[in-house]
Amino acid sequence: MAPPEVRDAFAVLQATYNDGCTTPGNCEYFLNRVLSNLTDLHDSMKASPKGPAHFAAPLAWTDKLRETVGTDPSFPDLKHHQKLLLDTRDEINTWMQSHPEDYR
Numbered sequence: 001m002a003p004p005e006v007r008d009a010f011a012v013l014q015a016t017y018n019d020g021c022t023t024p025g026n027c028e029y030f031l032n033r034v035l036s037n038l039t040d041l042h043d044s045m046k047a048s049p050k051g052p053a054h055f056a057a058p059l060a061w062t063d064k065l066r067e068t069v070g071t072d073p074s075f076p077d078l079k080h081h082q083k084l085l086l087d088t089r090d091e092i093n094t095w096m097q098s099h100p101e102d103y104r
Helices: 006-018 024-047 056-069 075-080 082-097
Strands: none
Touching (some): 006 024, 006 082, 024 056, 056 082, 075 082
């Protein structure tokens, strides 16, 4: 199955701004959701016809996140890396906002 279009994956990621770590149960769901959405956006950017070079900065941020979190993130690990996870989301959001042609 092909990854979603960049604009669609970005829209899903933006929806995480309406959620957060308000309760322990929701925090686990939320952090996993942000990680999953970032992974989907990463895959979409790599598969984009514009090519990975166009998305070099966001891909570098998600690569750093993946390297830090690892391949099997548990909730305690995600909680430990929560700042990096949310900072990565925020950096990508800022980058995408300055590239409206990629999400409109």
